[in-house]
Every structure is written in C-alpha cells, then in structure tokens.
Amino acid sequence: MDAYDDILRDGFDEYRAFVNPLIAQRAKLAREPIRVVRAEGGLLVDSEGLVIEDFHGTQAFGHRNPAVARAVRAFLDSDAPSWYPSRVNPFAGRLARRLCERTGHYDNVFFGCTGSDAVEASLKLARALTRKPVLVGLAGAYHGCSYGSVSFMAEGYLRDPFVPLLQGATSIPFGDVDALARVLAGGDVAAVLVEPIQGEGGVRELPPPFVEALCDLTAKHGALLIADEVQTGIGRSGRGFLATEAWPRRPDVVLMAKQLGGGLLPLSAMMTKRDLFVRAYGREFAAGESHNNTMGYNALSMVAGLAALDLITGELIEYIRRTGVYLRERLEAALGSSPLFREVRGAGLMLGVQLNPPDHPWLSFEHFGFPDLAHQSVASPLVCHRLYRRGFFCFTCGHDWRIFRLQPRFDIPRETLDRFVDATAEAFAYVEGLT
Known part of the structure; x- marks a missing residue:
C-alpha cells in the first residue's frame, strides 16, 4: 500500500476540489465514512x-474478492489482448455463453460498462425491432x-434539470393494471421497462397481479417486456439467478450490472433472444454495429464476470434466501415496538426498512436550513447517520427518504447481521429520544 500513501492522504481532498464538490459536501454533512484506506x-x-x-449493494462478493x-x-x-479491434472478443463470447447457459432461456448478450449502458441498449433494441414510438416505465423508477x-x-432533482427528455417516453403509476392496459391498448408501445423490485423507489416489489398482467398484455400487444435486474439479479433476490425466473413468462429482455463484474471491474449485460436481435438489426448488413460502445467488450471485465459467475452457486442463492428471511424476522422483532417503525419490505438480501416520520416540529430538513428538502423525511438519514458510527454503511432510497436500503454482501455472517440489528435498534432509540 506504500505506493499509494500519498493518494490515500491527499486524494480525498483532491476529489472535492477537482471532481464533484457537491458529493463531497453531502457525504461530509451526513458524516459518511469517507476516508476509506483499505x-x-x-x-x-x-x-x-x-x-x-458495506450494505450499499455493489460489492455482493465483498470488497476485492x-x-x-x-x-x-x-x-x-x-x-x-484485452481489446480486439474487430470487436469480436473471445472472452466476451465465453462469458455470453456462460450467462445464456445459466439463465436457461436467453441466447444473445450485449455487454456494456454500466447499468445505464444496458438500459440504453434495450430501449434502442425495442425501437429498432418494433418501429413503435412509445416507451413505458413505472412511477418511482430508477x-x-x-x-x-x-x-x-x-x-x-435527478430528472427535472434535464427536460425535455426522450420523446415517446412515459410513465404509469406503480402496480396499476388498468393504466397498463390503457397505455398498451393504443398499439404504439415498443416496450415496458420495469424493476422487479424498485430500489430508489423504496424497495417496492411489483404486485403479483401486475406481473401477471404485464406478462400477458405486453405479449398480446407486441411490446417488449424489459426487466431491469441490475439490483435484483445474479442471486440477490434469493429466488434464483434472476428474480424474474418464476414470472408467468420470461421477459423479452433482462438487464444486469453491478455485481456482474465481481465488484472489481465495470460490466453490464443486456440479454435477449437471438431472433429478436437479428430481426432488429439484420435489415441492413452494417446495422449490427448501430448500437455499440468502445470498451464494453474488454476482456479484463469479461474475466472478472466469469469469476463472479463461478461464485454464484445454488447453495449460495439458497443462503441468500434464508439469510434474507432471518434478517427480516430479526428486524421486525427488534424494531416492531418502536413508533418509528413501519415495515420491512423486499426479498432475499435486497431489503428496505420504512420509518414513520418523527413527530417533532424541528426534526425536519427545513428546520436544519434545507427548505428545498422540506418534503423529504429526516428519519432514514438520521438512522443511517447513527449506523455509520457503528461501522454499517446503509443508504437512504433516493426517491423516498423514509426508507433505508439493505444490500449486504452475499456471504455475510449471521453474527454480523445480529450486530447490525442491535445497532439499528440503538439508532431508532436515539431518534425517538430526540422527539
């Protein structure tokens, strides 16, 4: 580590000065553990x-597995070589084959570096295939x-500064079957994009009746069903390699990222059926490169992805399922009597704890000098602030500040979860004491 001593000494301040002063200021105000050195x-x-x-979710196998x-x-x-000028990369071929075998359904993969890359690839695939203008998402999405x-x-604040947005993009209320039926009835929808469990939206799982309608109506009206499994996929839901494996029909497209690169390399994937890909891009000879990125197919990331796949065994997924049940039950038992506690939601090791707003006039962002955040609850940020001091890095949901999200490493010991539950109960008691 001696080679990086000067970076680990000065680089945090250099980040604030030369990268993003706003993020650095927010993290400092929240008292997040910033100066991480190893x-x-x-x-x-x-x-x-x-x-x-780290309960943030990107390091499913632990840091530097x-x-x-x-x-x-x-x-x-x-x-x-890591990069092939022809873009025909054998390491990408091997990882794609392994992913297709693992899902047992898909047989075509596009690789990118981030979840956003995979989302863009799926939206363009839908438009190229269907030649329809409308793309549908759900309220609360990220x-x-x-x-x-x-x-x-x-x-x-994550959306409004960038309007006007993508023409043809629209959102319907979360879990609203009637709204879904209405928007698809027009016959002009290219795709419906959903998260099986919304992350930033508050760890909200799609209701089963909505999933049934989603699977039926998208097929009926010729719209692609796109499942964004960037957070739920690769075992995190505890319901299989993908959370959508038990849906009435498999989505036409599924997206993965985050833990796909093993926590070390940036890597994302859009998986679909070869027939859909060829129909979308096979009309013209050169169209196979009409959606691409330069470094998405680098071999180094593919090697990390292959190593990550080796870690996702059936036994590990079962451990994730059982551990998620254990953590939910422990949290409900420890927090259930608190006036702050509302519920635990989610599946596997993607859980969220919802809090009731503290009943005190000065426990508000407006009182603390942030009038632009007056509509947000201080409850979850205050609890997370206390948890940082106990060595647990949790994250408030970006669209709903009443909820903090728990996405720990897959092999986290139950003893650690017991300590976390105790720390959470202490944090709740502290916030209650402020009222």
Missing part, C-alpha cells in the same frame, strides 16, 4: 481504524443517469 476480508477500513460493513482478484491478476500476467434512463426517473 479493504480487508471483504470489509472496508477507514483512516481511523473503523471497520465498515480474492477469487475475482486472482482471475484479474492472472489475465494481466498473461499476454492475451434506471440510471443517461438520457433514456432519466426519461423514466421519478420527478425531482
């Missing part, structure tokens, strides 16, 4: 020696920060 045993350690359990790191290191020690993704974002 990863150890899948955990983080800051400059004061605080050991941090040794199996993924070994695979990346072995590739760098080889003489294999699909990334590119223009197509932002067009389905909930209204607010």
Whole structure:
C-alpha cells in the first residue's frame, strides 16, 4: 500500500476540489465514512481504524474478492489482448455463453460498462425491432443517469434539470393494471421497462397481479417486456439467478450490472433472444454495429464476470434466501415496538426498512436550513447517520427518504447481521429520544 500513501492522504481532498464538490459536501454533512484506506476480508477500513460493513449493494462478493482478484491478476500476467479491434472478443463470447447457459432461456448478450449502458441498449433494441414510438416505465423508477434512463426517473432533482427528455417516453403509476392496459391498448408501445423490485423507489416489489398482467398484455400487444435486474439479479433476490425466473413468462429482455463484474471491474449485460436481435438489426448488413460502445467488450471485465459467475452457486442463492428471511424476522422483532417503525419490505438480501416520520416540529430538513428538502423525511438519514458510527454503511432510497436500503454482501455472517440489528435498534432509540 506504500505506493499509494500519498493518494490515500491527499486524494480525498483532491476529489472535492477537482471532481464533484457537491458529493463531497453531502457525504461530509451526513458524516459518511469517507476516508476509506483499505479493504480487508471483504470489509472496508477507514483512516481511523473503523471497520465498515458495506450494505450499499455493489460489492455482493465483498470488497476485492480474492477469487475475482486472482482471475484479474492472472489475465494481466498473461499476454492475451484485452481489446480486439474487430470487436469480436473471445472472452466476451465465453462469458455470453456462460450467462445464456445459466439463465436457461436467453441466447444473445450485449455487454456494456454500466447499468445505464444496458438500459440504453434495450430501449434502442425495442425501437429498432418494433418501429413503435412509445416507451413505458413505472412511477418511482430508477434506471440510471443517461438520457433514456432519466426519461423514466421519478420527478425531482435527478430528472427535472434535464427536460425535455426522450420523446415517446412515459410513465404509469406503480402496480396499476388498468393504466397498463390503457397505455398498451393504443398499439404504439415498443416496450415496458420495469424493476422487479424498485430500489430508489423504496424497495417496492411489483404486485403479483401486475406481473401477471404485464406478462400477458405486453405479449398480446407486441411490446417488449424489459426487466431491469441490475439490483435484483445474479442471486440477490434469493429466488434464483434472476428474480424474474418464476414470472408467468420470461421477459423479452433482462438487464444486469453491478455485481456482474465481481465488484472489481465495470460490466453490464443486456440479454435477449437471438431472433429478436437479428430481426432488429439484420435489415441492413452494417446495422449490427448501430448500437455499440468502445470498451464494453474488454476482456479484463469479461474475466472478472466469469469469476463472479463461478461464485454464484445454488447453495449460495439458497443462503441468500434464508439469510434474507432471518434478517427480516430479526428486524421486525427488534424494531416492531418502536413508533418509528413501519415495515420491512423486499426479498432475499435486497431489503428496505420504512420509518414513520418523527413527530417533532424541528426534526425536519427545513428546520436544519434545507427548505428545498422540506418534503423529504429526516428519519432514514438520521438512522443511517447513527449506523455509520457503528461501522454499517446503509443508504437512504433516493426517491423516498423514509426508507433505508439493505444490500449486504452475499456471504455475510449471521453474527454480523445480529450486530447490525442491535445497532439499528440503538439508532431508532436515539431518534425517538430526540422527539
């Protein structure tokens, strides 16, 4: 680590000065653990020696997972090229085959670097295939920060500065079957884009009646059903490799990212059927490259993805399911008597804890000098602030500040979860004491 001592000493301040002062200021005000200097045993350690359990969701295998790191290191020690000028990359071919075999349904993969890349690929596929103008999302959605993704974002600071947005993009109320039927009845919808469990929207799972209607009506009206599994996929829901495996019909397109690169390399994937891809882009000889990105097919990321797939066993997915049930029950038992507690929601190791707003006139962002946030609850940020001090990095949902999201590493021990529940109960008691 000596080679990076100067970066770990000065780089945090340089980030504030030269990258994004607004993020740096927010993190400092929230007292988030910023000065993280090393990863150890899948955990983080800051400059004061605080050991941090990351519940943010991107590091499903723990920080710097040794199996993924070994695979990346072995590739760098080889003489294999990472980028192929023809774009025909054998490492991409191998990872695509493995992903298709793992899902047992899809047989075509587009690779990108981020979830937003995968979303953009799916929207363009839908338009190219159907030649229809309308793209439908759900209220409360979060699909990334590119223009197509932002067009389905909930209204607010993450969306409003960028209008006008993608022409033809529209949203319907979450879980509203009648609204879905109405928008599809027009016959001009290219695709419906959904998250099986909304993350930033408040860890909201699609209601089963809506899923049934979604699967039936999109097929009936010739619209692609796109499932954004960037957060729920690759085992996190505990319901299979993908959360949508048990849906009445498999989505036409499924999107993955985050943990797909093993936590070390940026990697995303859009999976579909080869027939759909060829019909969309096969009308003209050169159209196969009409949607592309330069570094999405780099071999180094593919190697990390292959190593990550090796870690996702059936036994691990079952552990995720059982551990999610355990964590939910422990939280409900420990917090159930608190006036702040509303419910635990979600599935597997994608859970959210909803709080009731504190009943006190000065416990508000407006009182703290942030009138633009007067409509948001201070409840979840206050609890997360307390949890940071106990070494647990949790995250308030971006569209609903009453809820904090829990997406820990897949192999997190139950003893650690017990400590987390105790810390959460203490944080609730502290906030209650403020009222």
